Amino acid sequence: MTNTGEAPEESSAQVAAETPFDASERRAWAGRAAAYAVGFGRLCAYTVPRLLDAAGVTEGSRVLDAGTGTGTAAAAACVRGARVAAVDAEPDMVRSAAAAAPGAAVRLAALPQLPFGDGTFDAVVGNFVLNHVGRPRAALAELRRVTRPGGRIALTVWAAPPAPGQALLGRAVRAAGVPRPPDLPTLAPEEDFPRTEQGLAELLRTAGRLTEVTCSAVSWEHRTTPEEWWHGPASGVATIGRVVISQGPAATERIRRHFLDLAAEFTATDGQLVLPHTALMASGQVAG
Structure with missing residues (x-):
């Protein structure tokens, strides 16, 4: 696969498939790959x-990294000797991923419409991509479509309620009295799903129509x-960043002060923050 790092224009069908949540996510990430x-x-x-282990990525595997971001998973799959394609909905991320994973074919594309044939x-793999799409079920159906029978799909999402380290920034926002902007949409209720082991596993079984589904929590200290x-x-x-900057510099500074106060409970003796996080990891197989 050849890596051009190009960010071609999207088709009208891709744009039409966007929900308000998708459009908001694109604005939240635009031009922010480095940050x-x-x-x-x-x-x-x-x-x-x-x-990558859960998806069975080994040497010679044909792998798609959906929602590659800055290309971390794509680069790791290349190291394993896989033949890697990667997509992201944000042009700055595409350029960053192309630089991070020169062995991958990286292109601009957005779920739930991918420019690949069936199987x-x-x-x-999708590392937290389901957190950033407005139609998770349609996204899963599309990931299944491009996976061959017998192939595997592996995904992560953040657990809810969030672990203490993940909740830190939100606590600072609330302490500063800064509300979520009214023009910042949330996922439509009919599209949401429980961010639990059972909830994510059921989503893969039903929307993804996958078999041999497993899901477990992964916890670590960042x-x-x-x-x-x-x-x-x-x-x-991200969404938290849009909230932080939504009311101008004075409000942002107020949030920062609360953040530093609250961060004290996570500060180690060397001055670093030790932030507990928990994600959910689920995988399953496409039936033959």
């Missing part, structure tokens, strides 16, 4: 080795610094 990589990107990298891949952890949201990264 994501040094903060939240390092956090999300923790699950990548287990995700193209032996394995499909080590970072207060400066690094604050940089992402202060740069507008």
